[in-house]
Amino acid sequence: MQRRNVTLKLYPNAARAARLEAWTRLHCELYNAALEERVVAWRKAGKSISDFDQQNILPQIKADRPEFVELGSHALQQTLRRPDRAFQSFFRRVKAGQTPGFRRFKAGKWFSGFAYPDPAGWKLMQHGGRGATLRIGSGDTALSVRARGLHRFGDQAKPNDITLTRKGGGWFVSVTLRVPDAACARERTADMRRGLDFGINDWATFDEGPPIANPRWVREELPRLAALQRQRARKRKGSVRHKRLGHGIARLHDGISNRRRDFVHKATTRLVQQCAVLATEQLTPKTMSRSAKGTAETPGRRVRQKAGLNREILSAGFGMAHPMLAYKAEEAGTRLHLSNTRQLKPSQRCAACWEIVPKTLADRMRVCPHCGHVMQRDQNSALVVLIDAFNTQDTPGTGVAARPKPLPRQRGKSRSVTRETPATTPCV
Ligand SMILES: [Zn+2]
DSSP, X not given: OEEEEEEEEEEOOHHHHHHHHHHHHHHHHHHHHHHHHHHHXXXXXXXXXXXXXXXXXXXXXXHHOGGGGGGOHHXXXXXXXXXXXXXXXXXXHHHTTOOOOOOOOOOGGGOOEEEEOSSTTEEEEEOSTTEEEEEESOGGGOEEEEEEOOOSSGGGOEEEEEEXXXXXXXXXXXXXXXXXXXXXXXXXXXXXXXXXXXXSSEEEEESSSOXXXXXXXXXXXXHHHHHHHHHHHTSOTTSHXXXXXXXXXXXXXXXXXXXXXXXXXXXXXXXXXXXXXXXEEOXXXXXXXXXXXXXXXXXXXXXXXXXXXXXXXXXXXXXXXXXXXXXXXXXXXOEEEEEOHXXXXXXXXXXXXXXXXXXXXXXXXXXXXXXXXXXXHHHHHHHHHHHHHHHTSSSOOSGGGGSSOOOTTOTTTSEESSOOOOOOOOOX
């Protein structure tokens, strides 16, 4: 049994959205009250209140304030656990001789949402296709909200717990599913072996074949973002117009990151579906923070304005791609090989003779002074990591493996995070 998370967008009508809003405020009130009790106990008596004590007051609270009843006791308990966790880390830091601040009280509008930690008190009904209904509570007071979203695990996946969150004015439910191992498996349609180099000019370059271009829409949105930010800078802080532009900027950021995540998901899915072996570099801070300046021949424009956002978007793109590749490779039976960048130096090493040639970023084409091998730089890197994958595999000896010599002391440093299994035939 595996756990998988899916997020569905909720479509409450105005009345139901108001109810969700009201529930969030009640959860926030409970959170702040529990926090206050703990802060007072600590300040006045220097002692901590246990989670157990606070959970025991819940029936009393529900008797005094009947509006809490429909929220469900497990959800209320879950909210009470939040200050508990905060205080545990607070006391841990006090013990360690640090001077931590108290956990801050939260205003209702900053309270992100609430959670149901087990399958009790709610029900998620999938209607086939993309439609679903989330029902919270039971009887006349139950709250039914339409949801949209689809997961690929079918009927065998059982929803285990949910978290409702508010983001950018919309509501989302994040569902943890318990999925049988068999339902997690992905089909693989080909047995390709590919080396892969993530970059900025192209999102991914392979040892052979066309690269995956870096999507243009991120760069296309940047002027709009900069314009909004300039407009906001002219408004008085705290004014309605400042706030309105702030919402616009947040929405644009959300849109960019949604499209980026969608793109990375689709690209990584396609990769593991095609490949029996995927080789790439280990993720290092250096590769994550590569300059946005471009190259000497094709310098980037608006480098300074871009740098901040680029760092965020691009690093998120690579940072997202690696974990996605890892779990999808496992599901598809693809061997994902991560080369040790420091030792292998894929961008400097010649894929033909295995010699290291230091060079600058400006060299788009790579000409090896030792053997005269000419190759595009990123393509060369991709080929080097692919060869590394063959050199370090448990059962050496096929195809390319025989070509260059393995690195000294290199064995065991690069590693494969998943194992290779034969391709599955697509079910018709
Ligand atoms: Zn060479």
